[in-house]
Amino acid sequence: MRVVEWDELEIAVVNCAGTLYAIEDRCSHDDGPLAEGVLYEDDCTIECPRHGSLFDLRTGAPKTLPAYEPIETFPVRIDGDLIKLEVE
Amino acid sequence: MAATPTPTPESTKTLTPEEASLRNLGSDYTERYGFHDAENYLYKAPKGLNREIVEKISEFKSEPQWMRDFRLKALEYFLARPQPTWGSPMLADVDYDDIHYFVRASERSERSWDDVPEDVKKTFDRLGIPEAERNFLAGVGAQYESEVVYHQVNEELEKQGVIFTDMDTALREHEDLVKEYFATIIPPNDNKLAALNSAVWSGGSFVYVPPGVHVEMPLQAYFRINTENMGQFERTIIIADEGSYVHYVEGCTAPTYSGDSLHSAVVELIAKPGARIRYTTVQNWSNNVYNLVTKRAIAETDATVEWVDCNLGSKLTMKYPSVYLMGERAHGEVLSIAFAGEGQHQDAGAKIIHAAPNTTSNIFAKSISKDGGRSSYRGLLEVAKGAHGSKSKVVCDALLLDEHSRSDTYPTIRIGNDDVDVGHEATVSKVGDEQLFYLMSHGLTEEEAGKLIVNGFIEPIVKELPMEYAVEMNRLIELQMEGSIG
Numbered sequence: 001m002r003v004v005e006w007d008e009l010e011i012a013v014v015n016c017a018g019t020l021y022a023i024e025d026r027c028s029h030d031d032g033p034l035a036e037g038v039l040y041e042d043d044c045t046i047e048c049p050r051h052g053s054l055f056d057l058r059t060g061a062p063k064t065l066p067a068y069e070p071i072e073t074f075p076v077r078i079d080g081d082l083i084k085l086e087v088e
Numbered sequence: 089m090a091a092t093p094t095p096t097p098e099s100t101k102t103l104t105p106e107e108a109s110l111r112n113l114g115s116d117y118t119e120r121y122g123f124h125d126a127e128n129y130l131y132k133a134p135k136g137l138n139r140e141i142v143e144k145i146s147e148f149k150s151e152p153q154w155m156r157d158f159r160l161k162a163l164e165y166f167l168a169r170p171q172p173t174w175g176s177p178m179l180a181d182v183d184y185d186d187i188h189y190f191v192r193a194s195e196r197s198e199r200s201w202d203d204v205p206e207d208v209k210k211t212f213d214r215l216g217i218p219e220a221e222r223n224f225l226a227g228v229g230a231q232y233e234s235e236v237v238y239h240q241v242n243e244e245l246e247k248q249g250v251i252f253t254d255m256d257t258a259l260r261e262h263e264d265l266v267k268e269y270f271a272t273i274i275p276p277n278d279n280k281l282a283a284l285n286s287a288v289w290s291g292g293s294f295v296y297v298p299p300g301v302h303v304e305m306p307l308q309a310y311f312r313i314n315t316e317n318m319g320q321f322e323r324t325i326i327i328a329d330e331g332s333y334v335h336y337v338e339g340c341t342a343p344t345y346s347g348d349s350l351h352s353a354v355v356e357l358i359a360k361p362g363a364r365i366r367y368t369t370v371q372n373w374s375n376n377v378y379n380l381v382t383k384r385a386i387a388e389t390d391a392t393v394e395w396v397d398c399n400l401g402s403k404l405t406m407k408y409p410s411v412y413l414m415g416e417r418a419h420g421e422v423l424s425i426a427f428a429g430e431g432q433h434q435d436a437g438a439k440i441i442h443a444a445p446n447t448t449s450n451i452f453a454k455s456i457s458k459d460g461g462r463s464s465y466r467g468l469l470e471v472a473k474g475a476h477g478s479k480s481k482v483v484c485d486a487l488l489l490d491e492h493s494r495s496d497t498y499p500t501i502r503i504g505n506d507d508v509d510v511g512h513e514a515t516v517s518k519v520g521d522e523q524l525f526y527l528m529s530h531g532l533t534e535e536e537a538g539k540l541i542v543n544g545f546i547e548p549i550v551k552e553l554p555m556e557y558a559v560e561m562n563r564l565i566e567l568q569m570e571g572s573i574g
Contacts, residue, residue, distance in 0.1 A: 029338030064275045
């Protein structure tokens with residue numbers, strides 16, 4: 001897992017069982033960082049370290065409360081040795 | 089644990105005759121509920137919490153591996169989290185090492201009172217539970233210490249596909265259904281007490297109501313703690329499928345001891361589109377019980393969730409039932425009544441989150457403090473950015489019966505868009521000035537008129553309560569309304 005910055009966005013790039021996903025590193029519940037949370041590789045979810053909300057890395061949707069709004073996700077492309085993220 | 093508080097000095101406040109008649113409320117607790125049985129247990133865990141205890145609970149219940157893993161992970165979260173410092177200074181006195189985390193009184197949950205161990209049955213007889221079941225309930229669960237000792241549901245409901253069972257049985261017999269919903273509303277790391285419950289949960293109810301089924305009579309669960317320094321950690325899930333209705337009622341009591349007990353439940357409600365769940369609690373723990381409970385619900389499109397939360401007992405209660413309004417036109421309602429006497433702190437409240445458009449909610453919180461007791465209303469009202477057209481009304485009202493008691497209000501309101509209608513009212517006189525004026529023009533005093541309006545308002549809720557609880561609630565509400573106008 002690695003956090004990169006673009007403008008004011010902090011993006012966590014997560015390796016889930018060999019597939020890379022990029023998510024906004026900000027829990028939609030309390031705005032704190034997500035990248036410090038536990039990663040569950042069997043269903044590609046990340047758990048917010050503060051209140052336990054589970055987010056789907058593929059869609060950004062929360063799978064448990066207390067978060068109820070999705071977090072942003074970004075398309076990932078592998079270009080040789082480079083990992084490229086599409087950010088609008 | 090904390091020392092006994094110093095006695096409160098005699099009050100000099102002048103009371104109306106109605107208020108004075110209610111000063112003795114709760115003083116017969118020891119006689120009515122405070123008795124205890126001899127301990128004749130199959131298993132009683134030593135005091136304290138560790139990995140071994142958690143594994144033992146899971147082993148006793150022959151649980152699937154995923155539940156055992158869930159418990160152990162939750163234990164890590166519990167140990168890693170500091171004790172919360174907000175809420176009440178009394179929270180610092182909770183001693184997690186001085187608690188028995190698991191006590192088994194009976195081999196299994198029985199479907200006939202005749203099969204329940206004699207001592208335990210006698211207790212529930214004395215509390216009037218079997219009688220209540222015969223008279224006005226569709227199903228009953230009775231939990232004694234850690235586990236449910238009796239469970240029964242009306243045959244007609246079973247035929248319609250209603251599941252009402254204890255949570256341990258549900259995990260054995262409806263594992264897929266439990267797994268689908270368990271801890272989705274309240275994850276194990278939501279807060280320290282939810283983590284504790286997730287690690288050592290035992291008992292509680294599992295309810296599933298199929299689409300379109302209306303359970304006309306309430307389902308009831310009764311929770312009893314018997315031993316000193318006991319920890320009770322039930323876990324309840326209620327799923328009301330599309331267009332269904334269910335009313336669940338819970339009550340709880342414990343003997344009066346000098347050593348403190350801990351009750352920490354987790355309750356998750358799921359109201360599918362068009363469904364309605366009403367969840368009523370009459371909490372009457374003895375004054376040596378810390379009651380630290382997490383209750384949360386989701387209401388999908390056109391669904392309704394109502395929490396009727398009445399807190400009479402316990403040493404310290406911290407409980408804020410919440411409703412997440414996730415679908416359009418969902419409705420959430422919390423009626424909270426708290427009563428704090430000598431040595432008690434009731435930190436109660438409600439949380440409503442409007443996450444979808446055109447959702448509506450009401451919070452009515454009433455509290456009474458006497459003899460140095462303290463009650464607090466702590467609430468959150470949140471309206472998300474996209475939840476346009478939402479309406480909410482929050483009414484908080486407090487009554488102090490003497491100058492030694494205390495009441496606080498901590499309302500938080502977060503509004504994410506302009507197109508909403510949110511009202512926060514702190515006094516009853518604002519409920520409806522026109523109604524007051526109308527009644528007063530017919531010769532009623534302002535106080536009589538106010539009482540009539542509020543009684544009329546809450547009557548639909550109170551009349552749905554089982555009789556024994558409704559009487560207690562009415563006494564409280566009567567008291568609460570005295571002198572609160574103007």
